[in-house]
Amino acid sequence: MTRAVMIQGTGSNVGKSMLVAGLCRAAVRRGLSVAPFKPQNMSNNAAVTSDGGEIGRAQALQAMACGKPLVTDMNPVLLKPETDVGAQVVVQGKRLTTVKAREYAKLKPQLMEHVLESFNRLKSQHDLVIVEGAGSPAEVNLRAGDIANMGFAVAADVPVVLAGDIDRGGVIAQVVGTKSVMETGDVDMVAGFLVNKFRGDPSLFDDGYTLIEKTTGWRGFGVLPYFDEAWKLPAEDALDISNAEREDGLKVVCLGLSRIANFDDLDPLAQEPGVSLRMLRAGEVLPGDTDVVIIPGSKSTRGDLEFLKAQGWDVDLAAHVRRGGHVLGICGGYQMLGTVVRDPEGIEGSAGDTMGLGLLDVETVMTSDKRLTETQAVHVPSGQAFRGYEIHIGRTEGGDRARPFAHVDRRDEGAMRADGLVAGSYLHGMFRDDGFRAAWLESVCGAANGLEYDATVEAVLDRLADHVERHLDVASILSVAR
Incomplete structure (x- = not known):
């Protein structure tokens, strides 16, 4: 029994x-x-x-x-x-x-x-x-x-x-x-x-x-x-994410959005020996020596766009890109990178439009359909296959979709700017894949350390x-x- x-x-x-x-x-x-x-x-x-x-x-x-x-x-x-x-x-x-x-x-x-x-x-x-x-x-x-x-x-x-x-x-x-x-x-x-x-x-x-x-x-x-190793296990609460700031290595900053969602994308990066990861909290300024900014998923894209702007992070991001820094938007973060987020049906609250960051030539329309699926993809810049998952509402289209971030089932996924500094994708969990994480690190900083993430968690x-x-x-x- x-x-x-x-x-x-x-x-x-x-x-x-x-x-x-x-x-x-x-x-x-x-x-x-x-x-x-x-x-x-x-x-x-x-x-x-x-x-x-x-x-x-x-x-x-x-x-x-x-x-x-x-x-x-x-x-x-x-x-x-x-x-x-x-x-x-x-x-x-x-x-x-x-x-x-x-x-x-x-x-x-x-x-x-x-x-x-x-x-x-x-x-x-x-x-x-x-x-x-x-x-x-x-x-x-x-x-x-x-x-x-x-x-x-x-x-x-x-x-x-x-x-x-x-x-x-x-x-x-x-x-x-x-x-x-x-x-x-x-x-x-x-x-x-x-x-x-x-x-x-x-x-x-x-x-x-x-x-x-x-x-x-x-x-x-x-x-x-x-248990001293608790930080090495995936966190469910954003407040439990420990900064893994190191003097050397790639400096990655994640914006601590008010409705941050599916931030498990960060867990493998926190354990990479060659990565210094910091969660930027409300009221903090983006450090000038940041190499990569990650805009994570959000349960309220339009609300968090306003929150992001209230912190002055939109100005920080524009300056960061002008300096040659990289930006990766994931799911809601991808939607924020575009020119506008439209919500004609009021799915996230009151109906209306919110101007995006304008770092990608795309725009998003919120739809009632929710995409929930595990995904096999190929990263276009590196040709590296990886596994991830999608969990989002909204449809994103625009000129920068001509340069996809990945291919999924023979369809283009995500978008990239012509200079390669700004990219967006709906795919969560990509950094959990050791091969992709190594290829991505190689593309932005020329080095990777080969962490075996799933084996580490086990x-x-x-x-x-x-x-x-x-x-x-x-x-x-x-x-x-x-």
Whole structure:
């Protein structure tokens, strides 16, 4: 009989995604068929699945830890923020609607059916499902209609392990306080707790750990020290991207857009020994010694165009190109490079046009159709074949399309300026391909270091599993699954 266990957290960003990835790899090494599951995720960093949908990037990493292809059932509800108060709702891989936060509260109860359907389908195909919660069960004001934490755990009868984050301080209050505000039926679902992200000598926390056990009556599953190689794994939150600034090598700057999406394009570049990668934050000026600027994807192209201009980055980019610097726009960033972005139907908000950066002779018209597909392509300048994926709305045409960035299924993809300094493409994930990344680096700086990215991620997942096994009672965590 398939079993399941759920990792919930005392708050957001306590390390749930990393814990699930480590436990998934540890369970797989025990000979089990394992699948990750997150009922509801909120992220603009999505992955395209083998069944033609999209899920959160964290579940893609967890699937990799399980050695399984991505399927939409691993994350049946994905919320993609478009404004400060509204988000696109993706259900089982396909867009359902766009709602404001208050409207979503009314929609949630209707989504539980889809959540349980996906969960039960995964259970029927695997020995073990490891579930990740979202936010915290302490948010009892959101308990009614909940599908992300205790609402799901109770409905699916999945035992919970609660993770606290000692790195942010107050972990005793985090765990004890969470229990104190939870309903009795929800408390009964908790099989125990663990403490995550400890720095220093874990024995120094022995008294605090014992206090949590005595006060809550919950079983402790261990104290997990901070995993120093976490930065080498794909990040789901743009705030988790660490600058990899080095004195030598190609200086690459990525613009930190307000609605940045699918920024996993940056992860391989951050690990290249010959690349100095910096995420430019709001209010910062583009450094004059920058070699390449990457304009990443965005969940709101027109909104982020205005944000970009408000930082003065449009002026910085024009000066950068005049100095002979390179610019690469990916997906929404590609759309921004053109002369105008038109949205006659108001797909991204109010209908209208927004003037682009004018660095490419193309213009974009937003359309309601969304392209979601894994892609095999050939980079035109180098002739290098590579794999990537598309996840976008909009159609881009114009004079610079005569010089495509790539060929996909015998069609031209993307655009390049005549001097080769500015290029745009809808293809995400290109830098994950070692051959393409080496060819691209060769074209812009004349050198590449031959990093084997996927092999590096696999090795780090193994070391994460070793780390989890060394410090947590993994056997006991798996034994509470039912």
